[in-house]
Amino acid sequence: MPKVVDHDARRLELVKVTWRVIARAGIDGATMREIADHAGFANGALKPYFASKGELLAASFQHVFNLTNERTERSTAGLSGLAALRTFCHEVLPLDEDRILEARIVIPFWQTALTDPDKEQQYAQDMEEWRDQLLGYLAQARRAGEVTTTVPDVQITRHLLSMTMGAQIMAALYQAExxxxxxIAALDAYLDMLQG
Structure with a gap:
């Protein structure tokens, strides 16, 4: 009887192997051959799951985004307004080794998205989802009197996304600073300014 393969589980396994290879060898060292070796596959055996390294990187990025969303959903449950906004940002910021590794996955994806319209669209959709969540928390915070600045919420959201995305680059490249x-101090200083 032929072995039944769970293709989704295998794809997820390959994404996780890709993370380990990137952490050890960097994005350039994460060749399809290297990933296959670490996964215990023959080089060509990845093709049924990912046709190219670019496709595998896109899946890795989407997995990072999904993990972050799962964290934010868990940690913001029962929160609203400024508390939910702060907690959401904490989950996006690279505050531990796992999230710094996630940043190392995301940064090369951004580079490929500059010249790949499909990846650019994927990123734009993901950021729209986060923007809508942040706008919802800001609306709650305004109703509760926690945010009183006259700066429009859409500008605050842009600033928070820029801050959290920029932190991923800084933490990956310049952890000492x-x-x-x-x-967290930089985020809290900014959120404090929203009250005046």
């Missing part, structure tokens, strides 16, 4: 405590 962008420690978790420093990231």
């Amino acid at each position: 962008y420690s978790p405590d420093q990231q």
